[in-house]
Amino acid sequence: MNETVLAGIGQILLVVVALTACHVPLGDYLARVFTSERHLRIERVIYRVCGIDPIAEQSWRGYLRGLLAFSALSVLCLFGLQRLQQWLPLSIGHEPVAPDQAWNTAVSFTTNTNWQSYGGESTMGHLVQMAGLAVQNFVSAAVGLAVAVALIRGLSRNKTDRIGNFWVDLVRGCLRVLLPIAIVFAIILLISGIPQNFADPTVAATLNGGTQTIPTGPVASQEVIKELGTNGGGFFNANSAHPFENPSAWTNLIEIFLVLLIPTALPRTFGTMVGDRRQGFAVLGAMSFLYLSSLALLIWAELSNPLNMEGREVRLGVIPSAFFGTTTTMTSTGAVDSFHSSYSPLGGGLLALNMLLGEISPGGVGTGMYGMLIVAILAVFIAGLMVGRTPEYLGKKIGPKQIKLAAIYILAMPALVLIGTGLALAIPDARTSILNAGAHGLTEVLYAFTSGANNNGSAFAGLDANTPFYNVGIGLAMLFGRFVPITAALALAGSFAEQGHTPESPGTLPTHTPMFAGLMVGVALLVSALTFLPALALGPIAEALS
Template identity: 55%
Template sequence: MSSTTAGLLQVGLLLLALAVAHRPFGDHLARVYTGDRHLGVERAVYRIARVDPDSEQRWGTYALGVLGFSFVGAALLYVLQRAQSVLPWDFGRGAVPPGTAFNTAISFVTNTNWQSYVPETTVGHAVQVLGLTVQNFVSAAVGLAVAVALVRGFTRQRTDRLGNFWVDLTRGVVRVLLPVSFVFAIVLVAAGVVMSLESGVDVDGQTVATAPVASQEAIKELGTNGGGVLNANSAHPFENPNGWSNLVEVFLILLIPVSLTRAFGTMVGDRRQGRVLLGVMGALWGAVLALVWAAEAHGLRPFEGKELRFGIPSSALFANTTTATSTGAVNSAHDSFTGLGGGGLLLNMLFGEMTPGGVGTGLYGILVMAVIALFLAGLMVGRTPEYLGKKLGRREVTAAAVSILVMPTVLLLGAGITAVLPSTPAALGNPGEHGLSEILYAYASASNNNGSAFAGITVTGDWFQASLGVCMALGRFVPVIAVLCLAGSLAEQRKVPVTAGTVPTTGPLFATLLAGAIVLVAALTFVPALALGPIAEALL
């Protein structure tokens, strides 16, 4: 069987698995966030946290809950890393340096999981389990909560309440992330993924690091986190031993973002709305996959240095999926991709990671873009735009605009300043156009809360640790505030009836409009930078 045939078979199996899971899992997500009953374990959490689960919050209070919870989580994770030397299972690795601890704390709390350190020599199992793994669960649950709050903004009328952040957070962890991660951790162990509390094993006189990998791997992919227990991430045979484990991990990455479109359609009472969003996401995901696959299979650069463990089709599928979501896991070195192939991966992030995007972030990202697309359509026909019966006025469009402008602002500022610093050339693994691509990729990854890296750039210096940390924080929390403000404004409105002037949002016209807006915003913002980096490299 040729590699192309095998690759197409993998893609077919992946799409079949997602199609089977889409309906039941999407409906489960909808029930989780619309039901009134609280589980016993959830009530115990509410009592300990002194939370009234039956009360609801305004958008500002909901946002303060997100920010406060995330700030405390970052502070605790920072302290945990700095105190590693007194914790069990530290294996003599000592306290994590301050700059690295700061960057890592911001990274995992924002669901970015950018890693500027070597896990095998820097982080012990206690920090890994008590700090990083916990954040993998709760940071993903925060993204789910914000997405659900925005959906409630569309479904509710004449109210200033969006739900309860603490309830949404708890349900996301208890009813979605924990049970699915538990099941797939067992599946991954059965596939050969390592699960051990030992620091390593001796092989021919060399120590090979081990860790509790399988439990981390499951939530790392399911929560679109991406941080590896081992430095090579999902390219390491202990994290991703074979083709079956590779396919399972890609499935986990896409499961929640894809199923959330079904949950959205169910919650708004019109499943066609969710199918349109899924169609746009899938079309752009498939288009970039074809671009990356073709570029790697027929690239003009020499083939030496290519990652061959999984082959071009599986590497392209994994890389395209991880950059189209906010995952950041890698099963091959993106630095070894061709100029055009690497540019495709970068383009996924520049789309805003909504094809299909991360857990929660993909859904609220594409809904914000839908608001922008309908606003542009309203300008063309000369009427106030509407979406799902809600008028999109100045306040709503302003919140949407702020949400989509944050990422390019912090990305281009960070990359521009870095490109002219005298110390930057020493940090780059490659000169010229490829070096610029490495810088763009690093700041795109941080600003989009992705976490993957070209792996050809050294980011351990103080400037990179601080600037990338700031990009991660701004790229996560400013859009969250804007999205919750948008949700609050929508919830206060009364639904308006459909008229002859209402743009239909369930057919190919709206799908084309939405896809065009995603591509247009990315093109107008980033073409000059791309022309100097990956496009110039591809033309050499």
């Protein structure tokens, strides 16, 4: 084993140790944040200004109405900022964003997707980057966190129709969780060489006698929350492959750590809030197995093809790039530090499969947690069918209503991915955007709609997505891919909260054991394999075998 491989493995172990150290304190802190009856002074001011009663809790329908209203307002505000940016301060000469692209971007950042069909430094002014995109990085992550907490409350409460207050959860997620961590790590990134300024672009002379314009801006403040909030949108077109967003191996590790920090702590929060921390360990075990298996396979696939340097980030190396790629596709983070289209066919297929699993291992901020709980519900139901007993999870019976809601959650993303991919291949004008023929071209399109429908946002490259078809089509995929599953998750929270607690019996399936964690892994893989194997066989698998 050569020194490069050992160094790469050492970096992985360093991040794992750091995450392990943060798991208990951060997980318990998150549980305290969302169960405390105390409101901070600044929170009380926000509630008073906005006319919010923080004491009043909501049913799942009220919680959903508040979430949808806030998200709709976010889309409208971000769309308006882009269309009016030429008249705004700090526009640095940029023209208004085209309507279809402004729609796509507004939906993208509101849904925590951060899909970008534009180059940030050549399209967005500083005010739009800060007041629009960076703000949405905070609040869209807080929305996902709120839904996860609401579902956990539904599982832990009995005979009530209340699952919390969306506005309180949103404010606490921003002010008590995301903002403090972001401030600390923004300073660290600033010290590490990431710029934060409003300076004019630098014009540099090149070696061949030409000139190059090098823009900078408020990069560090956006970089930190794009990773911490599992968002992923880049200030620059090259995203985290750009040296101003990710200047060194050290910052690469920091960014990976930030992406995984909250998702890996949430299982502890779950276990604490339901009163059985063993349940959290089972969820974390299933997440970890899927993540580490994917990472090992991707490293093997890329090390087996060492001569292919196209699209590789030579500053970092193969293993750190694979580490970053696995992390961002296993979460809902669209950041890239190397370009996935240039990975080996099996490597690119694995990155797509990570998203096709539903981004549950560990998933995005909040979204991974409630996604894995849906998988747990399905696993209990399947196990109940096997032994002929009424399935129960944490003392809650899983009947026809709960399974229908879980099925809606599970089927929404595959429907969007497959319908979108099919339309893109069937419409002649859409096919002109595919820059590579054959199986690789199919993988590009499949990856694009997978990224949108899963609210990931990473791009495979090699696809011209800045067209009316892709801006509108992927925008719709992001919109329905975000809010249909959220609706199902909140409806499940309400249905569980209305139930009483069913005591354990000799026939109750233990859901805190390694066996149940393995069952969750099996269900997640089985659902994805049955749904997407034909598409993967025609794309990355066919390319690998050719």
